[in-house]
Amino acid sequence: MTTVDSLPDSSLPGPGDxxxxxxxLTAEEITLRDTVRAFVAAEIKPNIARWYEDAEFPLEIVPQLAKLGLLGMHLEGYGCAGRSAVEYGLAxxxxxxxxxxxxxxxxxxxSLAMSAIHKHGSEEQKQRWLPAMAAGEAIGxxxxxxxxxGSDPAGMSTFARRDGGDWVLSGTKRWIGLASVAQVAVIWAQTDGGIRGFVVPTDTPGFTATPIEPKLSMRASIQCDVTLDDVRVPADAVLPGVVGLKGPFSCLNEARYGIIWGAMGAARDAFEDALAYSRTRMQFDKPLAGYQLTQQKLVDMALEINKGFLLALHIGRKKDAGTLGLHQISLGKxxxxREAIAVCREARTLLGGNGITLDYSPLRHANNLxxxxxxxxxxxxxTLILGQHLTGIPAFR
Incomplete structure (x- = not known):
């Protein structure tokens, strides 16, 4: 009979590497990765089931994230860590x-709020907000x-009109992360001169953020409806460095890049949960891991995770070298x-009925993804971005 003790050691780094x-990776990259991994093991994993069940984002961890240098970590100056794209991805x-x-x-x-100010803001805007945001003293x-x-941001109806020396913003936004706990919002709006970004303190009269509840996904996170009811801001609230959708898209691409890595982190964690369970769950006098069908599932999951991390690393190296094409971000995302969701769902099957509880991570990860x-x-x-790259023909409309 095969025993758990006789199974090969799986305590390899990363996704069943x-x-x-x-x-x-470089030694510096591994050190950064291991530091964040240790923080997650100590502070996140013991508490995440409760936060998820209670639909609570743990604001108490924000100072810890700041202390680790993870807020705006890929940005230079203004109290930011100035880490590489690969280091940001690993984190x-x-x-x-x-x-x-x-x-x-x-x-x-x-990647969104701080990047918008860093890329497109005035020096005054940068000095006012970025150091506080990097320190976790202000949330954006x-x-x-x-x-x-949603997918067609050019169709936004939020409008900013000039009124003397001020701007007055009116409209609604949806699925805005952190809005109800933020001190500053970067709001994109139509103007008579094109789409512009505005730096709006959230205590400005007329700004209202309402958390969206209940949710079946991202429960340990905050997403809001935002109402802008004649929100008046001074002339210097506008981001001076950009006009048009290239402004928000430049920030979205930073966030999309992080997702390329993040999705594989979720997949790896789901896989490792399923692997550990399959090695200890005894059925018909041997562990689940000793059955051929189980091993096929584990191998298929591990292959996709390893390939996904290789893709993420390749894209990260290109980003650091300044040679990354925008279509490659779409490829990675x-x-x-897609593969991470498939891995998490497959991992859940190895857990049987236990897999629908918050004692195990795969279904929580699948829902989040x-x-x-x-x-x-x-x-x-x-898909359409990649299709246009391949054919030269835009097919969005």
């Missing part, structure tokens, strides 16, 4: 191995999506989200 993935994978909601906080804060949100303008594959561009949008 079949390729010596760590051999592709994103570890955070999402804890939960998508935790990685999403770092993404909304750093990013208001682009609307109830009727489309592939890794349904949101991750939808935001920052749906599968369909990224």
């Amino acid at each position: 079949l390729i010596d993935f760590d051999g592709l 994103a994978a570890e955070l999402e191995a804890g939960d998508s909601g935790i990685r999403t906080f770092v993404s909304v804060q750093g 949100c990013f208001g682009l999506t609307e109830p009727t303008a 489309l592939n890794n989200c 349904e949101s991750v594959r939808t935001y920052e561009g749906t599968d369909e949008v990224h």
